[in-house]
Amino acid sequence: MEIGESHLGNHLVLRPVGRLDNGTSADFQAYLVKALNAAGRDIIVDFSGINYVSSAGLRALMAASRLKPAGRRIAVAAAGQVVQEILTISRFHEVIPLFATVDAANEAWTDKTKPVATRSATPPHPPTVPxxxxxxxxxxAAPLNHNNTRGKIREALMAARDRQLRTPEAIDAFIERDLAFSVRGxxxxxxxxxxxxxxxxxxxxxxxxxxxxxxxxxxxxxxxxxxxxxxxxxxxxxxxxxxxxxxxxxxxxxxxxxxxxxxxxxxxxxxxxxxxxxxxxxxxxxxxxxxxxxxxxxxxxxxxxxxxxxxxxxxxxxxxxxxxxxxxxxxxxxxxxxxxxxxxxxxxxxxxxxxxxxxxxxxxxxxxxxxxxxxxxxxxxxxxxxxxxxxxxxxxxxxxxxxxxxxxxxxxxxxxxxxxxxxxxxxxxxxxxxxxxxxxxxxxxxx
Ligand SMILES: [Zn+2]
Ligand SMILES: [Zn+2]
The missing domain is CATH 3.60.15.10 (Ribonuclease Z/Hydroxyacylglutathione hydrolase-like)
Structure with a gap:
């Protein structure tokens, strides 16, 4: 996937283009994690070039956010209406700050007297029904039995065999990203x-x-x-x-x-x-x-x-x-x-x-x-x-x-x-x- 890079103030701005789905999410996540570790600065992901985000794309975003070094921040800006809706439905706006524009994100993060905008920066939506x-x-009723549970543990351990999962965050990210729902849930x-x-x-x-x-x-x-x-x-x-x-x-x-x-x-x-x-x-x-x-x-x-x-x-x-x-x-x-x-x-x-x-x-x-x-x-x-x-x-x-x-x-x-x-x-x-x-x-x- 094509990802543009630029700088605004003290922040790195990444601009992926196209669909963020099964085909592109792994690349996107790897790119993001690398940038978070290498850049030494906060990252604004400019979503203006993204026309669709699937659950795989959302998982990649979440995993990158979880894997980021302590003290590093990540925000999403300029999401189009459909993507904005997907982020809201999946409640990502409660975890990763969303900004209407890249400038708004830059401004919120640059002005140290202002708290970092989170939910208040989300454009208004009609009230939702939970x-x-x-x-x-x-x-x-069909409860899981011990064989089903054991089978899930076995599959999870098999998938983790060659992985370096040293921190709780790495384990969480692995569960979320690499295990199928039928295994992790x-x-x-x-x-x-x-x-x-x-x-x-x-x-x-x-x-x-x-x-x-x-x-x-x-x-x-x-x-x-x-x-x-x-x-x-x-x-x-x-x-x-x-x-x-x-x-x-x-x-x-x-x-x-x-x-x-x-x-x-x-x-x-x-x-x-x-x-x-x-x-x-x-x-x-x-x-x-x-x-x-x-x-x-x-x-x-x-x-x-x-x-x-x-x-x-x-x-x-x-x-x-x-x-x-x-x-x-x-x-x-x-x-x-x-x-x-x-x-x-x-x-x-x-x-x-x-x-x-x-x-x-x-x-x-x-x-x-x-x-x-x-x-x-x-x-x-x-x-x-x-x-x-x-x-x-x-x-x-x-x-x-x-x-x-x-x-x-x-x-x-x-x-x-x-x-x-x-x-x-x-x-x-x-x-x-x-x-x-x-x-x-x-x-x-x-x-
Ligand atoms: Zn029935
Ligand atoms: Zn019936």
Missing amino acids: VHFWGTRGSL TFGGNTACVEIGTGGNEYMICDLGTGVREFGAKMMMQHGPARPQTYNVFLSHVHWDHIMGFPFFTPAYIPGNKIRIYSAHRSAREALLRQQSAPCFPVLFESLGATIEFIELETGQNYEIAGFTVSCIRQFHEGESYGYRFTKNGKVIVYSTDCEHKASVLDNSYPFVSFFRHADLLIFDAMYSLADAVSVKEDWGHSSNIIAVELAQLARVKKLAMFHHEPAYDDARIERVLGETIRYEEISREDHKVEVISAYDGLDLSV
Whole structure:
């Protein structure tokens, strides 16, 4: 990759040109680390010539920042709108100072009476909606076992064999840069539960799979039993994997808490009561301390809830399931899990294309391969990664999060499917790019 060098004041300015992606990131990182060590001065990376940064590019930037000698500073300046957005979504602006221009960076660093500009230097963005995934597995919780853990340790040690990893920072950089996500992390094993931040004092979650236990634990840590909260729950349907966490949602036991369970599914109340009845569970639903309300929604209506406009759609799934579309400040998040889309009906007249239209984030049940979905697992109620991409492209979705992972898949397999799906998106793309990710337990997004 071409990297220009110049000086401004006492600072070295590097100006890479082109795309910072899988192909160029390693060069960029090596160049940056070398410059940080050799220059003896702070570095401003002028991003005005960069038109795209992939996660590999971001990792390279982060690794260089971590590997820099003590006392050396690095900042990014003059990023274009798209790159700026990528840096913000990935929260890099919280770690590496961003400046609107190279001059602004130079000025901030030269004037010793001024504190180094960080977040305040970031050009203003429309408010974002935080999304946190508490559970992403489909059908059944699927925790890692000791063999899986041992396998990851083994792979990490193999990859580190000939490396000189003498400091914690070098180890962190190695983990981040050189280990695949399936080795350094895990997609997780909790079943469906996704939190959408309201920015207000109410909470909002989709589904009550086993992930809701950890959400409840965080709420108890944050608020304790003495400060009652309001929780808005949107239930896709009442299959076990979407409700089984509720008996372990501690806030449900605390008097004063309010829980509103919204669903278009007519059996929501019955299923939750039955789940907590003898002999299946020792605490009856009726004896829970919180005030719990069930609110029936109708498809095709708009509702104003916790600052969002919410609508729902009936999906193709045994026993009925519903997808939800949440809109706020022009941002659209769609939660659509447990739905079987049949390939032959995909065009603009398909109702899901309008339901997904221009979503900033589409959370989508991509449990199976297309081959499985149209053969042995036909009519099992779930969709494939291929259909996910095609629908997202038709609906001009910005980011597609594959969700409801098959419990039989290990991390390496989910990662492979993600790679293949990204590739499929490239191959099938006409004029609209969909960013494809695979959701994992603990993933934070800023929409
Ligand atoms: Zn499910
Ligand atoms: Zn289901």
